Amino acid sequence: MTTKNRLYGRRAGLPAIAFSCAALAVLSAPASAQEDRGLPQLTPQSIMGDPLPDLTVSELDRFVKGKAEFNHILTEAEGLGPIMNDTGCGQCHSQPRVGGFSSRAVTRFGKAAIGLDPFDPLDSLGGSLLQVTAIDKDCLEEVPPEATVTAERTTPHVLGAGLVESIPSADIEDLENNPPHINVAGVTHMVTPLEGGAVRAGRFGWKAQVATLLTFSADAGLNEMGLTNRFLGTENAPNGDLALLALCDNVADPEDGPDGEGFDRIDRMTDFQRFLAPPAQTPRSGMTGEALFNQVNCNACHVASFTTGVAPEAALSNKVIQPYSDFLLHDVIGDGIVQGPGTETKIKTAPLWGVNIRAGTGLFHDGRVSGGSAEQNLHDSIMQHDGEATFSQAAYANLLTTEQDEIHRFLMSLGRSEFDLEGNITVDEIDWFLFWLNGYFAGPGAGGYTADDDAAIGDIDEDGDMDLVDFAYMQRTFTGVLLAD
Amino acid sequence: MNRSSRLRPALSVLATGAALALPVAASDLALSVESGGSNTITVGPGDAVSWSVVGELSDASNEGLATIVFDLAFDGGDLTQGDTPAAPPMDNFATPLGLNNPAGYGGTVVSGDLIQVGGAQNTINNAFATEPIGNVIPGLAQPGLPETLATGTLTAPLDPGTYTLKLDNALANVIRENETGSPFWAVDGADIGTVTDLTVEVVAMTSDVETVSIAGFGTQVLSLDAGLANAGRDYLILGSFTGTDPGITLGTGVNIPVNFDFYTTLTVDFPNVFVANGLGTLDGNGEATASFTVFPGTPAAAAGTILQHAFILLSPKDYASNAVPLTLVP
Numbered sequence: 115m116t117t118k119n120r121l122y123g124r125r126a127g128l129p130a131i132a133f134s135c136a137a138l139a140v141l142s143a144p145a146s147a148q149e150d151r152g153l154p155q156l157t158p159q160s161i162m163g164d165p166l167p168d169l170t171v172s173e174l175d176r177f178v179k180g181k182a183e184f185n186h187i188l189t190e191a192e193g194l195g196p197i198m199n200d201t202g203c204g205q206c207h208s209q210p211r212v213g214g215f216s217s218r219a220v221t222r223f224g225k226a227a228i229g230l231d232p233f234d235p236l237d238s239l240g241g242s243l244l245q246v247t248a249i250d251k252d253c254l255e256e257v258p259p260e261a262t263v264t265a266e267r268t269t270p271h272v273l274g275a276g277l278v279e280s281i282p283s284a285d286i287e288d289l290e291n292n293p294p295h296i297n298v299a300g301v302t303h304m305v306t307p308l309e310g311g312a313v314r315a316g317r318f319g320w321k322a323q324v325a326t327l328l329t330f331s332a333d334a335g336l337n338e339m340g341l342t343n344r345f346l347g348t349e350n351a352p353n354g355d356l357a358l359l360a361l362c363d364n365v366a367d368p369e370d371g372p373d374g375e376g377f378d379r380i381d382r383m384t385d386f387q388r389f390l391a392p393p394a395q396t397p398r399s400g401m402t403g404e405a406l407f408n409q410v411n412c413n414a415c416h417v418a419s420f421t422t423g424v425a426p427e428a429a430l431s432n433k434v435i436q437p438y439s440d441f442l443l444h445d446v447i448g449d450g451i452v453q454g455p456g457t458e459t460k461i462k463t464a465p466l467w468g469v470n471i472r473a474g475t476g477l478f479h480d481g482r483v484s485g486g487s488a489e490q491n492l493h494d495s496i497m498q499h500d501g502e503a504t505f506s507q508a509a510y511a512n513l514l515t516t517e518q519d520e521i522h523r524f525l526m527s528l529g530r531s532e533f534d535l536e537g538n539i540t541v542d543e544i545d546w547f548l549f550w551l552n553g554y555f556a557g558p559g560a561g562g563y564t565a566d567d568d569a570a571i572g573d574i575d576e577d578g579d580m581d582l583v584d585f586a587y588m589q590r591t592f593t594g595v596l597l598a599d
Numbered sequence: 600m601n602r603s604s605r606l607r608p609a610l611s612v613l614a615t616g617a618a619l620a621l622p623v624a625a626s627d628l629a630l631s632v633e634s635g636g637s638n639t640i641t642v643g644p645g646d647a648v649s650w651s652v653v654g655e656l657s658d659a660s661n662e663g664l665a666t667i668v669f670d671l672a673f674d675g676g677d678l679t680q681g682d683t684p685a686a687p688p689m690d691n692f693a694t695p696l697g698l699n700n701p702a703g704y705g706g707t708v709v710s711g712d713l714i715q716v717g718g719a720q721n722t723i724n725n726a727f728a729t730e731p732i733g734n735v736i737p738g739l740a741q742p743g744l745p746e747t748l749a750t751g752t753l754t755a756p757l758d759p760g761t762y763t764l765k766l767d768n769a770l771a772n773v774i775r776e777n778e779t780g781s782p783f784w785a786v787d788g789a790d791i792g793t794v795t796d797l798t799v800e801v802v803a804m805t806s807d808v809e810t811v812s813i814a815g816f817g818t819q820v821l822s823l824d825a826g827l828a829n830a831g832r833d834y835l836i837l838g839s840f841t842g843t844d845p846g847i848t849l850g851t852g853v854n855i856p857v858n859f860d861f862y863t864t865l866t867v868d869f870p871n872v873f874v875a876n877g878l879g880t881l882d883g884n885g886e887a888t889a890s891f892t893v894f895p896g897t898p899a900a901a902a903g904t905i906l907q908h909a910f911i912l913l914s915p916k917d918y919a920s921n922a923v924p925l926t927l928v929p
Binding site for chain 2: 149150151152153155542543544546547550551555556557558559560581582583585586588589590592594595
């Protein structure tokens with residue numbers, strides 16, 4: 115270095131002043147400090163099972179307590195039973211983490227319509243939901259001989275459920291009134307929440323029979339676990355037998371009640387679901403497979419995005435979400451059960467966000483498509499679409515195999531977090547090893563990756579490469595090997 | 600710094616279970632581009648200028664710096680890649696102990712700019728890939744312990760003027776408070792706080808004094824330096840007593856920062872009379888020395904006059920120095 119500590123004149127004709135370096139530093143600092151020299155901070159998508167990213171401290175506290183309740187194993191003294199399907203929410207909503215899906219199915223039964231006699235859910239015989247276990251084996255339910263139809267329904271995940279709850283009813287209804295394609299005719303399942311309020315579009319449950327998470331929690335509390343609560347205060351009688359109920363039910367109703375902070379169990383369960391982050395989608399957009407998905411009109415029912423309305427919580431308000439569902443009932447593939455407008459042949463458009471986590475285990479409401487690879491199952495599921503979706507299924511069938519594969523690749527992006535190259539719902543050493551091994555970490559300007567490249571899974575800033583900035587975000591999202599919740 | 604939200608929920612559910620991190624205040628990382636410990640440096644044309652980037656966190660609500668990335672651009676010319684740290688602790692941010700871009704810790708050179716200087720520590724405790732493989736060093740760049748994050752050298756331009764080595768697009772991670780590295784080091788993003796650039800003043804002519812006495816027939820020594828690239832070229836010093844702005848613009852587009860007046864005529868017509876060695880040849884380093892001495896007969900009333908001198912290179916007249924002032928005092 116040849117620094118010259120000498121007097122000099124300034125070109126602009128300013129007085130020749132021997133500025134001290136310190137003086138200049140003081141003078142220049144405020145000017146430079148006014149600019150933001152940091153890169154815009156990106157918000158990585160959440161790992162499945164994590165809370166929404168922008169909860170307040172209070173909301174995060176409610177999430178944590180809600181998660182504990184969701185995972186809680188209910189005892190008989192606390193209100194479990196006398197008949198139920200399981201002992202806690204987390205027993206079924208468990209994969210890959212609490213709040214997720216499972217292959218665990220519940221059974222619905224009823225008497226199919228014959229002639230002018232409509233479908234009978236056999237309420238008086240404990241229908242239409244079968245509780246498969248009981249506190250006392252004498253109270254065990256069974257599918258009554260009167261039932262002529264049964265259906266299995268697997269456990270969907272509740273990731274992003276608070277955001278779904280926050281979708282304005284009118285936006286769902288609008289898709290019924292203005293269907294995006296002439297061949298589809300979705301039906302809104304309008305329901306009144308147990309907690310009151312206006313009739314609104316249902317969106318939870320395979321028949322879209324529930325509109326709010328509190329109703330969902332109260333309903334599941336009673337019907338899946340036997341927890342009577344402030345909205346549903348009467349136990350289910352085993353196969354409708356009140357005498358048996360009297361014999362087996364030893365806890366006064368309602369069994370649910372407020373904890374020390376004034377929250378009932380169903381409130382806690384609701385909090386957990388409400389504040390659960392939605393499944394990630396990586397790459398966030400731009401995949402060829404999505405263009406093909408739209409080209410064959412899958413998006414006529416699997417509507418990509420909604421914007422949530424104004425909710426009490428900022429974390430749920432005015433958020434653009436991508437559930438890939440219209441939450442309407444369609445004639446696509448039925449289960450023979452009727453719930454309101456959810457007739458025998460109608461089923462709610464399954465939200466596809468997070469479909470990657472169950473593609474390898476079982477698809478459709480009853481998990482009927484399983485046994486193959488995730489991609490094969492996805493293919494088979496699409497091919498099984500019927501009714502209103504026949505035109506779209508046919509268009510898909512006419513695609514080249516390579517194009518179908520692109521759609522499968524897109525579907526496998528629904529639920530994948532950034533940097534989860536391995537696709538196992540963690541960001542760990544193996545993911546980094548794979549990025550490194552494949553040479554994806556090539557530095558700024560190197561790569562030219564598109565959304566269709568696997569390397570794009572590591573390109574969180576979507577600038578076409580994987581570089582040190584991306585790695586910095588990988589560090590932030592790193593989970594290591596996640597242990598069980 | 601003024602950001603809309605200083606609170607950031609820490610999202611990761613730790614591998615040990617459901618221990619959710621509550622929202623924490625983000626730390627700010629102040630960055631300073633320096634040379635010799637200062638944000639302003641005065642150098643001659645073509646000089647080599649070493650630079651360093653120093654970082655310091657605003658608070659200790661973390662376990663120190665985990666990752667640093669930034670761009671550097673110099674408006675005085677193209678930059679060459681910065682240095683690769685060879686000693687602790689910063690070698691822990693460079694491949695293979697840490698991780699930098701494949702082009703190097705000193706940045707990827709793109710159109711004369713350095714893109715993504717810096718690196719990351721092995722907070723993920725990688726053990727499969729061959730990089731990063733180091734053990735994390737906590738506690739770096741904590742308040743009161745500024746850390747030199749990167750170093751390098753640039754070449755000052757030949758033309759006199761004020762130039763800036765500007766730092767931009769910074770991104771930093773800090774190790775989360777109370778982390779111990781098992782099974783890995785969780786990190787959070789840090790905000791970028793105050794950034795102070797390096798100002799590089801390039802001067803081709805300097806002087807030993809700012810004032811000379813009329814009565815004492817004082818002398819101002821002028822040091823000329825047009826850089827090695829102009830070694831051996833002829834020069835001419837021009838003067839003015841009417842200032843520097845707008846100066847004299849030659850047909851070549853070069854602006855000589857002295858206003859044309861009677862004294863200018865004298866320095867041109869009698870180049871070695873009013874300014875000794877006012878017309879000469881630069882030596883092998885592109886340097887020369889000249890001097891102005893108050894000439895006999897200068898009236899005392901001239902006190903307060905400010906003379907300006909600057910030089911141009913000849914054949915061709917493609918280079919002009921900065922002006923150097925001289926105030927006449929009684």
